[in-house]
Structures are given as C-alpha cells and as structure tokens.
Amino acid sequence: xxxxxxxxxxxxxxxxxxxxxxxxxxxxxxxxxxxxxxxxxxxxxxxxxxxxxxxxxxxxxxxxxxxxxxxxxxxxxxxxxxxxxxxxxxxxxxxxxxxxxxxxxxxxxxxxxxxxxxxxxxxxxxxxxxxxxxxxxxxxxxxxxxxxxxxxxxxxxxxxxxxxxxxxxxxxxxxxxxxxxxxxxxxxxxxxxxxxxxxxxxxxxxxxxxxxxxxxxxxxxxxxxxxxxxxxxxxxxxxxxxxxxxxxxxxxxxx
Numbered sequence: 001x002x003x004x005x006x007x008x009x010x011x012x013x014x015x016x017x018x019x020x021x022x023x024x025x026x027x028x029x030x031x032x033x034x035x036x037x038x039x040x041x042x043x044x045x046x047x048x049x050x051x052x053x054x055x056x057x058x059x060x061x062x063x064x065x066x067x068x069x070x071x072x073x074x075x076x077x078x079x080x081x082x083x084x085x086x087x088x089x090x091x092x093x094x095x096x097x098x099x100x101x102x103x104x105x106x107x108x109x110x111x112x113x114x115x116x117x118x119x120x121x122x123x124x125x126x127x128x129x130x131x132x133x134x135x136x137x138x139x140x141x142x143x144x145x146x147x148x149x150x151x152x153x154x155x156x157x158x159x160x161x162x163x164x165x166x167x168x169x170x171x172x173x174x175x176x177x178x179x180x181x182x183x184x185x186x187x188x189x190x191x192x193x194x195x196x197x198x199x200x201x202x203x204x205x206x207x208x209x210x211x212x213x214x215x216x217x218x219x220x221x222x223x224x225x226x227x228x229x230x231x232x233x234x235x236x237x238x239x240x241x242x243x244x245x246x247x248x249x250x251x252x253x254x255x
Contacts, residue, residue, distance in 0.1 A: 096230030
C-alpha cells in the first residue's frame with residue numbers, strides 16, 4: 001500500500017512537493033490549505049480547504065484518515081498551525097517533517113529596521129506622514145490603523161475581511177512572483193518612502209527587497225516568530241528523500 005501523506009501547504013514549497021508526488025504510486029498524498037486565499041491555485045493533488053479545529057482536530061484527522069506521515073510546508077509566519085502540527089504528530093506518533101525556509105539577510109546597501117510585530121512596525125514609521133508600501137498580506141493591515149497619518153499602499157491577493165483599517169489605505173490586488181524591474185517601477189510610480197515586509201525568505205517576493213535596495217529606501221522588516229517543527233527539511237528534494245525513507249521503512253515492516 002502507498003504511504004499516506006498529509007501536506008500542510010500554502011507555500012511554493014508545498015506546491016512544488018505536490019507536483020513531485022502527483023502520480024507517484026508509492027505515495028497517496030493530500031494537500032491541506034488553510035483557506036485564507038479565496039481562489040488558491042489549482043493543485044495536482046487532492047486538496048482540502050479549511051482548518052482542522054486546533055491540534056486535537058488535526059490529530060483526529062490523522063487517525064481517521066490513517067495518515068502515515070505529516071509534512072508542514074506552511075508559511076514561515078504560520079506559527080500556530082505549526083505548533084498544532086507538532087502536538088498532533090506527538091499525540092498520534094506520526095512522523096513530522098517541517099520545511100525551514102532560510103530567511104533573507106541584510107546586504108551592505110540595505111537599510112533595515114527590525115520590528116517584532118506589525119504593531120511595532122507601525123510605530124517605527126514615525127510621526128511624520130509617509131507613503132508606505134505594505135507587503136505583508138491582508139491579515140495584519142489593521143495594525144497600521146494606529147498610525148493614520150500615513151498613506152498606505154497594500155499589496156494583497158484577496159481584500160482584507162476586517163474593517164478597522166487605516167483611513168488612507170489603497171489596495172493593490174496581485175499575486176507573485178514579481179520581478180525587480182516591475183517592483184522598482186511600482187515604488188517609483190507610487191512615490192513610496194518606506195517598505196514594510198515580513199521576512200518570508202525565498203525568491204518569489206525578494207524582488208521588492210532588491211528594488212528598495214536599488215532605490216535606497218528603508219525597509220521595516222517584521223521578524224519571524226518562533227515556529228515549532230519536526231525534522232527540518234530545506235528543499236523539496238530533501239522532503240522527497242525523507243518520504244522515500246519512510247516508505248522504505250513501511251515496506252520493511254511489511255505493512
């Protein structure tokens with residue numbers, strides 16, 4: 001029987017792994033998405049949308065669906081689901097691998113200020129009105145309502161659900177990846193003074209950091225949260241090797 005795999009997704013790594021596993025007879029994989037994007041990209045694996053109901057709900061799903069192994073390929077800032085994955089894997093004795101995407105590091109020409117949260121990032125913008133490019137998703141835009149003197153341009157995939165937003169906020173709906181030339185053009189055309197970003201890592205959205213560097217713009221970088229995990233993997237080939245190892249163990253046990 002194939003190894004039953006549950007992938008907690010929502011990232012480029014999850015999509016890349018899904019493509020590797022699609023049609024692979026050794027694995028029977030399901031991709032789980034939290035449902036924060038209204039129209040997620042089509043995936044080559046069976047896909048479920050929505051939460052599990054905390055760690056207990058995820059553990060129940062692992063048991064009910066007879067999942068053999070769990071892979072956490074969620075966003076570097078999705079600390080809660082990662083904590084739930086660790087707890088559920090422990091409760092069900094399910095092997096867990098967690099993607100650890102290396103973060104970006106400041107280069108000599110970068111002008112970064114590190115903030116521990118979106119609220120602190122809003123404070124770091126200062127009292128004088130500025131034109132601010134928010135590139136951190138839709139979930140934390142409300143944190144900038146405490147600094148209403150700024151003009152905000154926020155790039156999102158879907159519009160925010162909350163209404164307690166900054167009064168001078170304009171939304172730009174777009175889905176990456178983006179290239180450096182278009183990011184430079186956006187920052188210049190919008191007369192942006194400062195960029196606010198999460199340290200997502202990876203290549204898909206790094207062009208905005210390169211563009212800010214090229215233009216000499218400051219970046220308020222929101223630091224990553226502590227993110228629990230299982231056995232660390234950094235790229236899809238390593239995750240595939242981890243899955244192949246567990247598939248081989250399963251065959252040796254004759255299950």
